[in-house]
Every structure is written in C-alpha cells, then in structure tokens.
Amino acid sequence: MEPKQIREGYLVKKGTVLxxxxxxxxxLSDDGVEFFKKKTDSNPKGMIPLKGATLTSPCQDFSKRTLVFKLTTTKNQDHYFQATHLADKEVWIKDIKRAISCLQGGKKFARKSTRRSIRLPSTVNLSELYVLMKDQETGVRETKVEKEKRTFNHCFTGNTVIDWLISNERARNRQEGLMLATGLLNEGFLQPAGELSKAAAEGATESTLLDQVDALYYFADSGFFCDGYSSDEDVIVKEEFRGAIIKQGCLLKQGHRRKNWKVRKFILRDDPAYIHYYDATKGEDEPLGSIHLRGSVVTAVDYVPDAKKYDVDGNLFEIITSDETHYFLQAATAEERKEWIKAIHTVSKTGK
Structure with missing residues (x-):
C-alpha cells in the first residue's frame, strides 16, 4: 500500500554533510519524512524513516536558532529541522509524534480518534463549524493575553469557545460544547497555547479542551505568536514593525532583477500595513525587504510574464502597490493563496 500523506510544507533543514x-x-507520510529541493521536484533529496525514530523538541543544540526540532533515526543519524513560526512548529511536532507512535503500536496513522472517543455525531461538520468560528464579525474573538511572563497574541480562552458554541446554538449546554470543542482540538483546527492547555492536550490518552478562563487556544492557521516582556530600556521598534502580526509563513517570491524564484518567510502586519519578507534560513533581525500595503491591490493570477513554466506553476498571486510596483508570489496550495489574498486585502484597506 502507498504511504498515507499526512502533512506537507516548507521547513528549514540543516545539511547532513555541510x-x-x-x-x-x-x-510527512505515515512511515517517513521526505524532503525536496523544490516543491515541484518529483524525486526527494532524502527520506527519513520514522520506525524507531525519536523526536526531540525543544532542541537546544543551536543557541542562536529557535523553533528547531530533531529527528534521530535508529542508526543514530540526527536530522535538524526549523519551523518559520511557533504555530507551524507545533502542528509538525504533533503529527510527527503521532506518526511515530502509530508505527510503534502497529496501527495506521490517525489523529486522535475524535468521533469514537467522544461520540461525536456523524452529522457534525467540524470543517464548517471551524469556518464559522473564524468569521471576523460573528466568530470567536481573538485577543492578546499576558500570562506566564509572556504575551500571547491572536488567541482565546477555552471557556470563550464553549460560550460561543452555546450562544450560536451549536451546543445545548456546556457538556455538548466541550464535546464539539474537543473534536476541533483533536482534528487540529484548534491548537493549545500555554502550559495548562498543552498539558491537557498531550498528557491524556485523548486530548481534551479545557472549559477554563486561563486555558489558552488559537486557530491553527491564524497569526498566533507569543513573545516575552521587553524592558523599558529596549530600543523603540521601527514604526513599520509596530503592527500586530496577522499572518505569517513561507511563500515563493520572484526577484525583481534576475526574475528567479526563492522561498521567503513573510510576516503580515496590520497597522501600519506592511508585509516584510526574510531569508527563512536566518533570523528576523533584518528583513530582506518590505511592501507597504496601504492602497495596494492584490489579485490571483494564472501566470507570471517573466517566469519559466518549470520554475513555478499554480497558486500565484500579485501585489501591486500604490506606487505601481509589482510583486509576484506563489502559495503552496489554492486554499493558502485564498487566505493570503483575503488577509492582505483587508490590511490594505484598514491599515495606515
């Protein structure tokens, strides 16, 4: 049988020789991790078998790099990967751990059995429910919470989720609401943030969402991030970096001079309305460039005039700034392109 594909996306990897x-x-499949030089490549550069492998996270082997995790094979070969942001790292860690666990138990990969364990009715559409919860006008409101000497951005509390489900007549009582919310957590739509919610999700045989005011969660594809408190002596951040992070992740970007395509990490901020892009293999100290989005236009496109067909194909979009500078980008999937376009469009209209 063909291996089941579980997850795919961009990660930064340390070379095994250099x-x-x-x-x-x-x-990521149910029995291994393959990595490719480019998304369009048909043959992988390498494959890491997961049977008998161990995963180390957090990995402290590199003092100047954060968000690193290590996969060690049965032959004691270490493979280091680095995610571009915290939410991205956590979903990779969760699925890799689950894949290793299923292999050890001789089971097929499955995220924690939501419907069987909590008796979730087959008529419940969790994907549809998730879309409703994310609605900016009527959904669960994201907020900023200061806790554990850190600031959690774009998150919400467990009891807020239950309150929303009941008030929107998706659940008749808190017990039913907890069943639905746990389903969303087990299926990966919601992610735990903070020690309390993470312990509840990972400590038991089945994940459980906590109906508590101090248990924090976030949407899997939101702009969630957390940072430590800064001192009064810290240098004031540049004006263009003051906005809250709305969305972040890797995209392919076409260069303006050579017209070649490279993977860059993008961070979208709301006010002032900027999107910054970085070399994903390095830190976020200095961006390679920034795009001021106020008054810009963003649209999906089918092709790029100067791009070779084999370089890039599909899920393209274009940003045209107010001074008529054109930026061509490619998302990994059609859904991801739709999300980036929607987020950039909103920021371009509302941000300064």
Whole structure:
C-alpha cells in the first residue's frame, strides 16, 4: 500500500554533510519524512524513516536558532529541522509524534480518534463549524493575553469557545460544547497555547479542551505568536514593525532583477500595513525587504510574464502597490493563496 500523506510544507533543514541551513519542501507520510529541493521536484533529496525514530523538541543544540526540532533515526543519524513560526512548529511536532507512535503500536496513522472517543455525531461538520468560528464579525474573538511572563497574541480562552458554541446554538449546554470543542482540538483546527492547555492536550490518552478562563487556544492557521516582556530600556521598534502580526509563513517570491524564484518567510502586519519578507534560513533581525500595503491591490493570477513554466506553476498571486510596483508570489496550495489574498486585502484597506 502507498504511504498515507499526512502533512506537507516548507521547513528549514540543516545539511547532513555541510552545516548550511536551507529551505526544503517536506512531506510527512505515515512511515517517513521526505524532503525536496523544490516543491515541484518529483524525486526527494532524502527520506527519513520514522520506525524507531525519536523526536526531540525543544532542541537546544543551536543557541542562536529557535523553533528547531530533531529527528534521530535508529542508526543514530540526527536530522535538524526549523519551523518559520511557533504555530507551524507545533502542528509538525504533533503529527510527527503521532506518526511515530502509530508505527510503534502497529496501527495506521490517525489523529486522535475524535468521533469514537467522544461520540461525536456523524452529522457534525467540524470543517464548517471551524469556518464559522473564524468569521471576523460573528466568530470567536481573538485577543492578546499576558500570562506566564509572556504575551500571547491572536488567541482565546477555552471557556470563550464553549460560550460561543452555546450562544450560536451549536451546543445545548456546556457538556455538548466541550464535546464539539474537543473534536476541533483533536482534528487540529484548534491548537493549545500555554502550559495548562498543552498539558491537557498531550498528557491524556485523548486530548481534551479545557472549559477554563486561563486555558489558552488559537486557530491553527491564524497569526498566533507569543513573545516575552521587553524592558523599558529596549530600543523603540521601527514604526513599520509596530503592527500586530496577522499572518505569517513561507511563500515563493520572484526577484525583481534576475526574475528567479526563492522561498521567503513573510510576516503580515496590520497597522501600519506592511508585509516584510526574510531569508527563512536566518533570523528576523533584518528583513530582506518590505511592501507597504496601504492602497495596494492584490489579485490571483494564472501566470507570471517573466517566469519559466518549470520554475513555478499554480497558486500565484500579485501585489501591486500604490506606487505601481509589482510583486509576484506563489502559495503552496489554492486554499493558502485564498487566505493570503483575503488577509492582505483587508490590511490594505484598514491599515495606515
């Protein structure tokens, strides 16, 4: 039987021979991790078997790099990967751990059995419910919470989720609401943030969402991030970096001079309305460039005039700034392109 594909996306990987870090396209299946030089490549650069492998996270082997995790094979070969942001790292960790666990138990990969364990009715559409919860006008309101000497951005509390489900007549009582919310958590639509909610999700045989005011969660594809408190002596951040992060992740970007395509990490902020892009293999100290989005236009496109067909194909979009500078980008999937376009469009209208 063909291996079941579980997750795919961009990660930064340390070379096994050279010490250089490079962006690769990673595909997680139920029995291994394959990595490719480019998303369009048909043959992988390498494959890491998961049977008997161990995963180390957090990985402290590199003092200047955060969000690193390590996969060690049965032959004691270490493979280091780095995610571009916290939410991205956590979903990779969760699925890799689950894949290793299923292999050890001789089971087929499955995220924690939502419907059987909590008797979730077959008529409940969790994907549809998730879309409703994310609605900016009528959904669960994201907020900023200061807790555990850190600031959690774009998150919400467990009891807020239950309150929303009841008030929107999706659940008759808190027990039913908890069943639905736990289903969303087990299926990966919601993610735990903070020690309390993470312990509840990972400590038991089945994940459980906590109906508590101090249990924090976030939407899987939101702009969630957390940071430590800064001191009064810290240098004031540049004006263009003051906005809250709305969305972040890797995209392919076409260069303005050579017209070649490279994977860049993008961070979208709301006010002022900027999107910054970085070398994903390095830190976020200095961006490679920024796009001021106020008054810009963003649209999906079918092709790029100067791009070769084999370089890039599909899920393209274009940003045209107010000074008529054109930026061509490619998302990994059609859904991801739709989300980036919607977020950029909103920021371009509302941000300064």
């Amino acid at each position: 010490n250089s870090w490079k962006v690769v396209w990673v595909v």
